[in-house]
Amino acid sequence: MSTTTTMVNNSKVKILETPFHVTGYAVGKKNDENQFVAFEKVNRTVTQLEPHQVFLEVICCSICHTDWVTFGNEGATPGHEIVGIVKAIGSEVEKEGKIKIGMRVGAGYQYSSCKHCETCSNHFENICNQSKPFYLAPIQGGYQSGVVWDAHFVFPIPEKLPSIYAAPLLCAGATVFSALHYFGENTNFKVKGKKLVCGVLGLGGLGHLALQYAKKMGYHVVGLSTSKDKEEEVRSFGADEFYLHNTKEAEVALNEKFDILLNTVSANIDIDKFLRMLRPFGKLCMLGLSWEPYKFTILPIVSNNRTICGSAIGSPDDLNRMLEFSAEHGIKPTIELSPLDDVEKAIVRVHENKARYRIVLVINEEQVKAEEKKLQIQ
Numbered sequence: 001m002s003t004t005t006t007m008v009n010n011s012k013v014k015i016l017e018t019p020f021h022v023t024g025y026a027v028g029k030k031n032d033e034n035q036f037v038a039f040e041k042v043n044r045t046v047t048q049l050e051p052h053q054v055f056l057e058v059i060c061c062s063i064c065h066t067d068w069v070t071f072g073n074e075g076a077t078p079g080h081e082i083v084g085i086v087k088a089i090g091s092e093v094e095k096e097g098k099i100k101i102g103m104r105v106g107a108g109y110q111y112s113s114c115k116h117c118e119t120c121s122n123h124f125e126n127i128c129n130q131s132k133p134f135y136l137a138p139i140q141g142g143y144q145s146g147v148v149w150d151a152h153f154v155f156p157i158p159e160k161l162p163s164i165y166a167a168p169l170l171c172a173g174a175t176v177f178s179a180l181h182y183f184g185e186n187t188n189f190k191v192k193g194k195k196l197v198c199g200v201l202g203l204g205g206l207g208h209l210a211l212q213y214a215k216k217m218g219y220h221v222v223g224l225s226t227s228k229d230k231e232e233e234v235r236s237f238g239a240d241e242f243y244l245h246n247t248k249e250a251e252v253a254l255n256e257k258f259d260i261l262l263n264t265v266s267a268n269i270d271i272d273k274f275l276r277m278l279r280p281f282g283k284l285c286m287l288g289l290s291w292e293p294y295k296f297t298i299l300p301i302v303s304n305n306r307t308i309c310g311s312a313i314g315s316p317d318d319l320n321r322m323l324e325f326s327a328e329h330g331i332k333p334t335i336e337l338s339p340l341d342d343v344e345k346a347i348v349r350v351h352e353n354k355a356r357y358r359i360v361l362v363i364n365e366e367q368v369k370a371e372e373k374k375l376q377i378q
Contacts, residue, residue: 025144027040049090060083082108103156175287177321215240223235269290287310
Protein backbone atom coordinates (compact mmCIF):
# COMPACT_ATOMS: atom_id res chain seq x y z
CA MET A 1 0.00 0.00 0.00
CA SER A 2 1.41 3.40 -1.01
CA THR A 3 1.39 6.15 1.60
CA THR A 4 2.67 9.66 2.16
CA THR A 5 3.63 11.32 5.43
CA THR A 6 2.71 14.83 6.51
CA MET A 7 3.19 16.87 9.70
CA VAL A 8 0.04 17.52 11.75
CA ASN A 9 0.46 19.11 15.20
CA ASN A 10 4.16 18.17 15.12
CA SER A 11 3.30 14.50 14.46
CA LYS A 12 4.08 12.53 11.32
CA VAL A 13 0.62 11.51 10.16
CA LYS A 14 0.60 8.81 7.50
CA ILE A 15 -1.83 9.58 4.67
CA LEU A 16 -3.20 6.43 3.04
CA GLU A 17 -3.32 6.85 -0.72
CA THR A 18 -5.78 3.95 -0.83
CA PRO A 19 -8.22 4.53 2.06
CA PHE A 20 -9.77 1.65 4.00
CA HIS A 21 -13.53 1.35 3.69
CA VAL A 22 -15.12 -0.12 6.81
CA THR A 23 -18.65 -1.51 7.13
CA GLY A 24 -20.39 -2.60 10.31
CA TYR A 25 -23.03 -1.73 12.86
CA ALA A 26 -23.67 1.14 15.24
CA VAL A 27 -26.31 1.67 17.91
CA GLY A 28 -29.48 2.91 16.22
CA LYS A 29 -32.90 4.18 17.22
CA LYS A 30 -35.23 1.66 18.86
CA ASN A 31 -38.49 0.81 17.11
CA ASP A 32 -40.31 0.53 20.42
CA GLU A 33 -39.56 0.91 24.12
CA ASN A 34 -39.50 -2.87 24.69
CA GLN A 35 -36.62 -3.36 22.29
CA PHE A 36 -33.38 -3.95 24.21
CA VAL A 37 -31.10 -2.33 21.64
CA ALA A 38 -31.26 -1.47 17.94
CA PHE A 39 -28.46 -1.42 15.39
CA GLU A 40 -28.06 0.22 12.03
CA LYS A 41 -25.52 -0.35 9.28
CA VAL A 42 -22.67 2.15 9.05
CA ASN A 43 -19.90 2.87 6.55
CA ARG A 44 -16.68 4.57 7.54
CA THR A 45 -13.49 5.52 5.73
CA VAL A 46 -9.99 5.55 7.21
CA THR A 47 -7.69 7.92 5.32
CA GLN A 48 -4.79 8.40 7.75
CA LEU A 49 -2.95 6.97 10.73
CA GLU A 50 -1.23 8.84 13.53
CA PRO A 51 2.34 7.74 14.39
CA HIS A 52 1.34 5.16 17.05
CA GLN A 53 -1.77 3.82 15.35
CA VAL A 54 -2.47 0.67 13.36
CA PHE A 55 -5.37 -0.34 11.14
CA LEU A 56 -6.75 -3.84 11.75
CA GLU A 57 -8.94 -5.77 9.36
CA VAL A 58 -11.25 -7.50 11.84
CA ILE A 59 -11.60 -11.28 11.71
CA CYS A 60 -14.01 -11.61 14.61
CA CYS A 61 -15.20 -9.85 17.75
CA SER A 62 -16.87 -11.48 20.74
CA ILE A 63 -19.67 -9.92 22.75
CA CYS A 64 -19.03 -8.80 26.33
CA HIS A 65 -21.53 -7.29 28.79
CA THR A 66 -19.31 -4.22 29.03
CA ASP A 67 -20.36 -3.39 25.46
CA TRP A 68 -23.66 -2.36 27.05
CA VAL A 69 -22.09 0.95 28.14
CA THR A 70 -22.39 2.17 24.54
CA PHE A 71 -26.03 1.22 24.04
CA GLY A 72 -27.35 4.62 25.15
CA ASN A 73 -25.37 6.45 22.46
CA GLU A 74 -26.81 6.37 18.96
CA GLY A 75 -24.04 6.06 16.39
CA ALA A 76 -21.66 4.24 18.74
CA THR A 77 -20.05 0.99 17.56
CA PRO A 78 -19.47 -1.50 20.41
CA GLY A 79 -16.98 -4.35 20.56
CA HIS A 80 -13.75 -4.83 22.49
CA GLU A 81 -12.75 -8.49 22.19
CA ILE A 82 -11.26 -8.10 18.73
CA VAL A 83 -8.94 -10.24 16.62
CA GLY A 84 -7.71 -8.92 13.28
CA ILE A 85 -4.92 -8.67 10.76
CA VAL A 86 -2.63 -5.61 10.74
CA LYS A 87 -3.08 -3.94 7.35
CA ALA A 88 -1.35 -0.58 7.92
CA ILE A 89 0.90 0.97 10.58
CA GLY A 90 1.86 4.48 11.64
CA SER A 91 5.35 5.95 11.28
CA GLU A 92 6.43 5.28 14.90
CA VAL A 93 5.04 1.74 14.83
CA GLU A 94 7.10 1.08 11.75
CA LYS A 95 10.19 2.47 13.47
CA GLU A 96 9.67 0.37 16.63
CA GLY A 97 9.26 -2.81 14.61
CA LYS A 98 7.20 -4.74 17.18
CA ILE A 99 3.89 -4.74 15.30
CA LYS A 100 4.17 -5.43 11.58
CA ILE A 101 1.84 -5.56 8.61
CA GLY A 102 0.34 -9.03 8.23
CA MET A 103 0.46 -9.94 11.93
CA ARG A 104 -2.63 -11.46 13.55
CA VAL A 105 -3.27 -9.47 16.72
CA GLY A 106 -5.89 -8.89 19.38
CA ALA A 107 -7.30 -5.71 20.90
CA GLY A 108 -9.24 -5.50 24.16
CA TYR A 109 -11.21 -3.01 26.25
CA GLN A 110 -8.45 -0.39 26.30
CA TYR A 111 -7.65 1.71 23.25
CA SER A 112 -4.82 3.78 24.77
CA SER A 113 -3.34 5.46 27.86
CA CYS A 114 -1.14 8.50 28.54
CA LYS A 115 2.01 6.26 28.65
CA HIS A 116 3.97 8.59 30.95
CA CYS A 117 2.22 8.74 34.36
CA GLU A 118 3.31 6.70 37.39
CA THR A 119 0.96 3.79 36.64
CA CYS A 120 1.99 3.63 32.98
CA SER A 121 5.67 3.87 33.93
CA ASN A 122 5.13 0.87 36.22
CA HIS A 123 3.50 -1.08 33.37
CA PHE A 124 -0.03 -0.79 34.76
CA GLU A 125 -1.44 1.14 31.81
CA ASN A 126 -4.85 -0.44 32.40
CA ILE A 127 -5.37 1.71 35.52
CA CYS A 128 -4.04 4.95 34.03
CA ASN A 129 -6.32 7.86 34.94
CA GLN A 130 -6.19 9.00 31.31
CA SER A 131 -6.95 5.58 29.90
CA LYS A 132 -9.20 5.60 26.84
CA PRO A 133 -11.65 2.71 26.33
CA PHE A 134 -12.61 1.12 23.02
CA TYR A 135 -15.52 3.50 22.36
CA LEU A 136 -13.07 6.44 22.24
CA ALA A 137 -10.97 4.81 19.50
CA PRO A 138 -11.01 6.80 16.23
CA ILE A 139 -13.75 4.71 14.61
CA GLN A 140 -14.72 2.94 17.85
CA GLY A 141 -15.16 -0.80 18.44
CA GLY A 142 -15.10 -4.15 16.71
CA TYR A 143 -18.65 -4.73 15.45
CA GLN A 144 -17.32 -3.78 12.02
CA SER A 145 -14.81 -4.85 9.38
CA GLY A 146 -11.94 -2.67 10.59
CA VAL A 147 -10.66 -0.64 13.55
CA VAL A 148 -7.92 1.91 14.25
CA TRP A 149 -6.00 1.19 17.46
CA ASP A 150 -3.00 2.37 19.46
CA ALA A 151 -0.27 -0.17 18.63
CA HIS A 152 0.81 -0.40 22.29
CA PHE A 153 -2.56 -2.01 23.01
CA VAL A 154 -2.61 -4.68 20.32
CA PHE A 155 -1.17 -8.10 21.09
CA PRO A 156 0.23 -10.81 18.82
CA ILE A 157 -1.96 -13.91 18.85
CA PRO A 158 0.01 -17.16 19.27
CA GLU A 159 -0.32 -19.47 16.26
CA LYS A 160 -1.90 -22.21 18.40
CA LEU A 161 -4.87 -19.97 19.27
CA PRO A 162 -7.60 -19.78 16.61
CA SER A 163 -9.07 -16.29 16.30
CA ILE A 164 -12.57 -17.30 17.42
CA TYR A 165 -11.16 -18.69 20.69
CA ALA A 166 -8.65 -15.90 21.21
CA ALA A 167 -11.26 -13.13 21.03
CA PRO A 168 -13.05 -13.81 24.37
CA LEU A 169 -9.69 -14.00 26.15
CA LEU A 170 -8.93 -10.35 25.37
CA CYS A 171 -11.27 -9.09 28.10
CA ALA A 172 -12.79 -12.03 30.01
CA GLY A 173 -9.56 -14.04 29.94
CA ALA A 174 -7.39 -11.07 30.85
CA THR A 175 -9.64 -10.16 33.78
CA VAL A 176 -9.45 -13.54 35.53
CA PHE A 177 -5.84 -14.27 34.56
CA SER A 178 -4.54 -10.98 35.98
CA ALA A 179 -6.55 -11.48 39.19
CA LEU A 180 -4.85 -14.82 39.80
CA HIS A 181 -1.47 -13.45 38.74
CA TYR A 182 -1.53 -10.55 41.23
CA PHE A 183 -3.67 -11.83 44.10
CA GLY A 184 -3.46 -15.62 44.01
CA GLU A 185 -0.47 -16.12 46.29
CA ASN A 186 -1.18 -16.24 50.03
CA THR A 187 2.39 -15.49 51.08
CA ASN A 188 1.55 -14.75 54.71
CA PHE A 189 -0.26 -17.99 55.53
CA LYS A 190 1.23 -21.12 54.01
CA VAL A 191 0.79 -24.72 55.08
CA LYS A 192 3.60 -27.04 54.04
CA GLY A 193 2.50 -29.60 51.46
CA LYS A 194 -0.92 -28.00 50.94
CA LYS A 195 -1.98 -26.51 47.62
CA LEU A 196 -3.41 -23.03 47.45
CA VAL A 197 -7.20 -23.22 47.18
CA CYS A 198 -9.10 -21.09 44.67
CA GLY A 199 -12.87 -20.75 44.73
CA VAL A 200 -14.81 -19.60 41.68
CA LEU A 201 -18.27 -18.17 42.21
CA GLY A 202 -20.42 -18.30 39.10
CA LEU A 203 -20.24 -20.16 35.80
CA GLY A 204 -20.41 -17.80 32.84
CA GLY A 205 -18.16 -15.89 30.48
CA LEU A 206 -15.70 -15.15 33.29
CA GLY A 207 -16.30 -18.15 35.53
CA HIS A 208 -15.72 -20.93 33.01
CA LEU A 209 -12.36 -19.35 32.13
CA ALA A 210 -11.43 -18.74 35.78
CA LEU A 211 -11.85 -22.47 36.50
CA GLN A 212 -9.49 -23.35 33.64
CA TYR A 213 -6.80 -20.81 34.52
CA ALA A 214 -6.83 -21.69 38.21
CA LYS A 215 -6.46 -25.41 37.46
CA LYS A 216 -3.61 -24.87 34.99
CA MET A 217 -1.85 -22.58 37.50
CA GLY A 218 -1.79 -25.41 40.02
CA TYR A 219 -4.57 -24.43 42.46
CA HIS A 220 -6.97 -26.80 44.14
CA VAL A 221 -10.12 -25.48 42.47
CA VAL A 222 -13.61 -25.30 43.95
CA GLY A 223 -16.67 -24.31 41.94
CA LEU A 224 -19.55 -22.54 43.71
CA SER A 225 -23.08 -22.29 42.35
CA THR A 226 -26.73 -22.34 43.36
CA SER A 227 -27.62 -24.96 40.72
CA LYS A 228 -26.83 -28.66 41.11
CA ASP A 229 -27.26 -29.04 37.33
CA LYS A 230 -23.98 -27.19 36.78
CA GLU A 231 -21.77 -29.59 38.73
CA GLU A 232 -20.73 -31.81 35.81
CA GLU A 233 -19.83 -28.84 33.64
CA VAL A 234 -17.98 -27.04 36.44
CA ARG A 235 -15.88 -30.15 37.01
CA SER A 236 -15.24 -30.46 33.25
CA PHE A 237 -13.60 -27.02 33.33
CA GLY A 238 -11.18 -28.12 36.04
CA ALA A 239 -12.93 -27.94 39.44
CA ASP A 240 -11.75 -30.49 42.00
CA GLU A 241 -14.81 -29.87 44.18
CA PHE A 242 -18.29 -28.41 43.71
CA TYR A 243 -20.64 -26.92 46.31
CA LEU A 244 -24.09 -25.40 46.36
CA HIS A 245 -23.02 -22.40 48.40
CA ASN A 246 -26.53 -21.66 49.69
CA THR A 247 -26.76 -24.85 51.79
CA LYS A 248 -25.99 -25.59 55.45
CA GLU A 249 -23.51 -28.26 54.35
CA ALA A 250 -21.56 -25.68 52.36
CA GLU A 251 -21.58 -23.21 55.24
CA VAL A 252 -19.67 -25.74 57.35
CA ALA A 253 -17.47 -27.23 54.62
CA LEU A 254 -16.39 -23.89 53.16
CA ASN A 255 -15.54 -22.12 56.40
CA GLU A 256 -12.00 -20.67 56.04
CA LYS A 257 -11.33 -22.78 52.93
CA PHE A 258 -10.05 -20.38 50.26
CA ASP A 259 -6.82 -18.51 49.74
CA ILE A 260 -8.54 -16.60 46.95
CA LEU A 261 -12.19 -16.51 45.93
CA LEU A 262 -13.03 -15.08 42.50
CA ASN A 263 -16.50 -13.57 42.31
CA THR A 264 -17.51 -13.64 38.64
CA VAL A 265 -21.25 -13.00 39.00
CA SER A 266 -22.80 -9.67 38.05
CA ALA A 267 -25.51 -9.74 40.72
CA ASN A 268 -25.21 -8.42 44.27
CA ILE A 269 -23.86 -11.03 46.71
CA ASP A 270 -23.72 -11.58 50.46
CA ILE A 271 -20.18 -10.31 51.00
CA ASP A 272 -20.01 -11.36 54.66
CA LYS A 273 -20.90 -14.96 53.80
CA PHE A 274 -18.10 -15.24 51.29
CA LEU A 275 -15.58 -13.43 53.50
CA ARG A 276 -16.06 -16.16 56.10
CA MET A 277 -14.98 -18.69 53.47
CA LEU A 278 -11.51 -17.12 53.30
CA ARG A 279 -8.50 -18.39 55.20
CA PRO A 280 -6.37 -15.87 57.13
CA PHE A 281 -4.96 -13.32 54.67
CA GLY A 282 -7.31 -14.66 52.01
CA LYS A 283 -8.73 -12.44 49.27
CA LEU A 284 -12.21 -11.99 47.85
CA CYS A 285 -11.58 -10.70 44.34
CA MET A 286 -14.49 -8.88 42.71
CA LEU A 287 -14.60 -9.42 38.95
CA GLY A 288 -18.33 -9.37 38.17
CA LEU A 289 -19.93 -5.94 38.47
CA SER A 290 -23.20 -5.13 40.18
CA TRP A 291 -24.54 -1.60 39.81
CA GLU A 292 -26.18 -1.89 43.25
CA PRO A 293 -24.15 -0.95 46.36
CA TYR A 294 -22.65 -3.88 48.26
CA LYS A 295 -23.24 -4.20 52.00
CA PHE A 296 -20.79 -5.88 54.39
CA THR A 297 -19.44 -5.65 57.92
CA ILE A 298 -15.83 -4.99 58.85
CA LEU A 299 -15.41 -7.71 61.51
CA PRO A 300 -14.91 -10.67 59.09
CA ILE A 301 -12.16 -8.65 57.39
CA VAL A 302 -10.34 -7.45 60.50
CA SER A 303 -10.62 -10.68 62.47
CA ASN A 304 -8.64 -12.79 59.98
CA ASN A 305 -6.67 -10.18 58.01
CA ARG A 306 -8.80 -10.71 54.91
CA THR A 307 -8.93 -8.50 51.85
CA ILE A 308 -11.53 -7.44 49.31
CA CYS A 309 -9.85 -6.59 46.01
CA GLY A 310 -10.64 -6.18 42.34
CA SER A 311 -9.04 -6.66 38.96
CA ALA A 312 -9.44 -4.33 35.97
CA ILE A 313 -8.88 -6.10 32.64
CA GLY A 314 -5.07 -6.30 32.44
CA SER A 315 -2.04 -4.34 31.34
CA PRO A 316 -0.35 -4.94 27.96
CA ASP A 317 2.20 -7.11 29.79
CA ASP A 318 -0.66 -9.08 31.38
CA LEU A 319 -2.40 -9.56 28.02
CA ASN A 320 0.75 -10.88 26.38
CA ARG A 321 1.41 -13.23 29.32
CA MET A 322 -2.20 -14.41 29.29
CA LEU A 323 -2.22 -15.18 25.56
CA GLU A 324 1.03 -17.16 25.77
CA PHE A 325 -0.20 -19.05 28.84
CA SER A 326 -3.53 -19.81 27.14
CA ALA A 327 -1.84 -21.17 24.02
CA GLU A 328 0.62 -23.25 26.04
CA HIS A 329 -1.99 -24.76 28.38
CA GLY A 330 -4.92 -25.15 26.01
CA ILE A 331 -7.26 -22.63 27.64
CA LYS A 332 -10.37 -22.61 25.49
CA PRO A 333 -13.54 -20.57 25.97
CA THR A 334 -16.87 -22.18 25.18
CA ILE A 335 -18.32 -20.17 22.32
CA GLU A 336 -21.20 -19.77 19.88
CA LEU A 337 -20.63 -18.23 16.46
CA SER A 338 -22.87 -15.61 14.87
CA PRO A 339 -22.70 -13.67 11.60
CA LEU A 340 -22.16 -9.95 12.14
CA ASP A 341 -25.47 -9.24 10.41
CA ASP A 342 -27.25 -11.06 13.27
CA VAL A 343 -25.66 -8.84 15.90
CA GLU A 344 -28.97 -7.70 17.39
CA LYS A 345 -30.21 -11.27 17.90
CA ALA A 346 -26.85 -12.24 19.42
CA ILE A 347 -26.95 -9.31 21.86
CA VAL A 348 -30.44 -10.29 23.03
CA ARG A 349 -29.29 -13.87 23.55
CA VAL A 350 -26.43 -12.68 25.76
CA HIS A 351 -28.74 -10.25 27.61
CA GLU A 352 -31.19 -13.07 28.35
CA ASN A 353 -28.33 -15.23 29.70
CA LYS A 354 -28.84 -17.89 27.03
CA ALA A 355 -25.32 -17.76 25.52
CA ARG A 356 -22.87 -20.53 26.46
CA TYR A 357 -20.64 -18.80 27.25
CA ARG A 358 -19.40 -16.21 24.76
CA ILE A 359 -20.91 -15.30 21.38
CA VAL A 360 -18.31 -14.49 18.75
CA LEU A 361 -19.35 -12.32 15.81
CA VAL A 362 -17.64 -13.56 12.65
CA ILE A 363 -16.67 -10.77 10.27
CA ASN A 364 -14.12 -12.54 8.05
CA GLU A 365 -15.61 -16.00 7.56
CA GLU A 366 -12.98 -16.99 5.00
CA GLN A 367 -10.17 -16.42 7.51
CA VAL A 368 -12.00 -18.34 10.24
CA LYS A 369 -12.50 -21.33 7.94
CA ALA A 370 -8.87 -21.22 6.79
CA GLU A 371 -7.68 -21.35 10.43
CA GLU A 372 -10.03 -24.26 11.15
CA LYS A 373 -8.74 -26.19 8.12
CA LYS A 374 -5.11 -25.54 9.10
CA LEU A 375 -5.70 -26.93 12.60
CA GLN A 376 -7.38 -30.07 11.16
CA ILE A 377 -4.33 -30.68 8.95
CA GLN A 378 -1.99 -30.31 11.93
